[in-house]
Structure formats: structure tokens, C-alpha cells
Amino acid sequence: MSLKLLKGWLTVLGWTWMWPVSALPLSPGDRLEVSIPKDTYFARVYEVNQDGNLEVPFVGLVPVSGLEPPEVQAKLSEILIAQKFFPPQRLQLSVQMVAWAPVQVSLAGELFQPGRVLINDPKDNPPTAISDTSRQITGSNPVQRYLTTAIRAAGGVLPTADVTQVQLIRQGQATIVDLSGIFSGQPIQDLPLINGDQIIVPRSERFQNELMRPSQITPPGIKVFVSNLTVPATSNATSAVGNQQEGITFPYGARFSQAVISANCAGGINATNADRRAMLVRVDSLTGKTTTVERQVEDLLRASTNNEENPPLFPRDGVVCYDSTVTSLRDRFRSISDILSPLNPILLLINLFK
Incomplete structure (x- = not known):
């Protein structure tokens, strides 16, 4: 049975399709470098445009949003060979990440501040200074572009959240993630996010005191x-x-x-x-x-x-x-005493008129 047919049968049965999660999928704004020995036309730094495409000279738009860099490398090689820009078995093409862009994701459910958040903002992660004598460094690790970061940016989960059934929806397909290991010390699958992802944190049947402490997905x-x-x-x-x-x-x-x-x-x-x-x-x-x-x-x-x-x-x-009652009574008597005092401004004014 093909993967497409299996997905269709699961949908008919009312089950949620569990899509395989990519390691580091691309989003609009991500930058990658394409290297080809002795080439001056295609070898350059590309940025994924707002529609999720690479604008490749003489080729046009190449959809890459949601793909991993190795998949982009394979796709570009196939296109350049198919359009006869390079002969088969002779093309040496390499794709390396330069920088991961900020992404906007939407969050709903049992969160302190549900809504839309921007994660992996460069202002929150200033680049480390590199000396002129250091060799060029390729690659980038988007430590702030993961599921737990987005939840923290939305204020964190409420004590009524079911952290074992967090739902990540991408392009109409969903997967369920168990984040309870954050509180128990067990390993979790902290998924990387792309622009437009939606996260839903469902409600639990009880108030959970164990979630009431600082963590990756609760407020500090x-x-x-x-x-x-x-x-x-x-x-x-x-x-x-x-x-x-x-x-x-x-x-x-x-x-x-x-x-x-x-x-x-x-x-x-x-x-x-x-x-x-x-x-x-x-x-x-x-x-x-x-x-x-x-x-x-x-x-x-x-x-x-x-x-x-x-x-x-x-x-x-x-x-x-x-x-307390004692203090309140004392202050009442003190107020009455102040009013009846001969030096009280009200009494002085009355005596003046008399």
C-alpha cells in the first residue's frame, strides 16, 4: 500500500495523520549557500523567499519550504542535470546552511498568553564575534526555533495543560508530542518549527501542581x-x-x-x-x-x-x-479623639466664628 493511499484510509477512518518530523526544515528567510566547483552562475548564497522558493538563475523558482538542506541539495542537482546545465555524474553540488531566519507560529489552548509569536529573533540571539584570523564558518544552529521555545514565548503552559498531548499542525497535517519529560527528566522530542506552524495545548482533566515550577515550558x-x-x-x-x-x-x-x-x-x-x-x-x-x-x-x-x-x-x-479588629478599633477611637481635640482645625474654626 502506498503512503498516499495509507494516509487516505486513515483520514476516512477519522484518525489523525502522523507526519514524519524533519530535523531542520527550511522556512522563508532562511539562507543557504550552494557551492559548485568552478561555477559562476549557480554557486551563491540564496535566501528562501516569502513563498518558500529559491530564485535560481536560468531555472526559476524552486520550492524548498519544509525541506531539509540535504533534500534541497538533491533537488537542485536533479533540476540542473535535467535541464542539461551539467552532464550526469559530473555535477558536484553542495548545500550548506548560512543562517536560520525567525519564524512566526500560532499557539492556542492552555497557555498564559495564546496567540502568534516570533521565535529565533536575531535580537534575542546576537551573533558571536569572529576574529579576522578565524576561517569562515558555515552552518547555523537555530536553538530558539523549537517547540519548547514557542511555548515559552506564549507565556508557558497553565497548570491545567495536558503536556502529554501537545499537537503540532503543519500544512494541515498533525503530530502529537509528549513533553512530560521536561518535568520528569525523561528525554523528549523537541521539534524544530517552520513558519506558519500551529501548536495546540489541550486541557487536562485536573489541576497539576507538578507543572507549577520554572521549566522550559513554564514561566521563570x-x-x-x-x-x-x-x-x-x-x-x-x-x-x-x-x-x-x-x-x-x-x-x-x-x-x-x-x-x-x-x-x-x-x-x-x-x-x-x-x-x-x-x-x-x-x-x-x-x-x-x-x-x-x-x-x-x-x-x-x-x-x-x-x-x-x-x-x-x-x-x-x-x-x-x-x-485586625483591634487595630481598626484603635484607629476609630483615635479618629474620634482627633475630632474632639481642642486643637482640631474644625473646632478652632467654630470657636473663631463664635
Whole structure:
């Protein structure tokens, strides 16, 4: 049975066609050098154009997008011999990579920032300086043009992602990749990408705490907004909360309780501060819906045992602290005392009019 016929039968049966993954397929913008001894017409550096073709003199457009360099070498040799530019068995043609271009891929599913991303950007990978005495180096290793890099560029996977069933779709054909080895230390198949690839990360049936740590496909850290404008600290500055415009940084996997401690909401005099409260504010980036979780600080620190009682922090969460009942009552009496004070500006103004 031919490969084409087998693919057709699998499609009829409703199964996904598993295409063989190339090692380093070409994309628009990739540059390669064609070398032919004593040739001045075809030997040069070519760049794959926006349609995925090489523009070869006297030959025209040669489709190469998705092919590996050895396949391009074989294809060019066949064309040049077929068009009688070189006699058979006499052509010595070599194809070598010069540079791999940035590619744009689309990502959807259980990701912090699904959408379209650009990977292998030269600005993120500045070339290493080579001295004039060094000989010319051919070849290029696109370390930032792989599946894991694209997922990281989309913010990383959510704790609800099924990393064993990540789907890569290329030109209508799909393959399934298991990336769970990133967290267990087992080998994975980190696939190289070409321009226009689509990645889908499906949803798992459960919340997975094991995914809540820095890795190749999760965020290294997150920004969280915290506020503690009450006793024991009267301002964010004196509470050592550097709450800048983008928030403060926590390692990915940090919990609500750790943000409370970082904001100086805990500790102090037990009799006056033990019943302080903290609130976690979260805004869904897709729906805009705001949800809140409020906990007693001491219960959060001492009695939390699961995700509901002590939720993990997500990017751009907010944590707010409120004072204890004792401190609130003291401040109320202090306010009444300030109003009734003979030196209060309001009383001075009333006495002036009298």
C-alpha cells in the first residue's frame, strides 16, 4: 500500500495523520549557500523567499519550504542535470546552511498568553564575534526555533495543560508530542518549527501542581501587585514592598501565603495582629472577569492544605492586606479623639466664628 493511499484510509477512518518530523526544515528567510566547483552562475548564497522558493538563475523558482538542506541539495542537482546545465555524474553540488531566519507560529489552548509569536529573533540571539584570523564558518544552529521555545514565548503552559498531548499542525497535517519529560527528566522530542506552524495545548482533566515550577515550558517568574498600607506598616515604602508599575517578582509556583509574607502582612504583635485578613484579586485575561479569595492571615499560614485554601499565584495577581479588629478599633477611637481635640482645625474654626 502506498503512503498516499495509507494516509487516505486513515483520514476516512477519522484518525489523525502522523507526519514524519524533519530535523531542520527550511522556512522563508532562511539562507543557504550552494557551492559548485568552478561555477559562476549557480554557486551563491540564496535566501528562501516569502513563498518558500529559491530564485535560481536560468531555472526559476524552486520550492524548498519544509525541506531539509540535504533534500534541497538533491533537488537542485536533479533540476540542473535535467535541464542539461551539467552532464550526469559530473555535477558536484553542495548545500550548506548560512543562517536560520525567525519564524512566526500560532499557539492556542492552555497557555498564559495564546496567540502568534516570533521565535529565533536575531535580537534575542546576537551573533558571536569572529576574529579576522578565524576561517569562515558555515552552518547555523537555530536553538530558539523549537517547540519548547514557542511555548515559552506564549507565556508557558497553565497548570491545567495536558503536556502529554501537545499537537503540532503543519500544512494541515498533525503530530502529537509528549513533553512530560521536561518535568520528569525523561528525554523528549523537541521539534524544530517552520513558519506558519500551529501548536495546540489541550486541557487536562485536573489541576497539576507538578507543572507549577520554572521549566522550559513554564514561566521563570511572575509579576504580582501587592499592597500593605496599614499597620504594622503604614506605607508600601516602609513595608519594603517595591510595588513598581509592573508589580514585584515571585518565582513561578509561589502561593498566596508567600505573597502575604512578602508584603509584611504577617507577624508583629500576636494580640493585635493575629486576625488580620488578606485578599487575592485575580482578573481573567480572556474574559476580564474578576474573582477574589479572602482568608484570615493566620489560617492561611498555619492551616492551609490545598489549592482552594492557599491558591497558587498567577501573573498580574493582586494581594491586599487589611488590619485586625483591634487595630481598626484603635484607629476609630483615635479618629474620634482627633475630632474632639481642642486643637482640631474644625473646632478652632467654630470657636473663631463664635
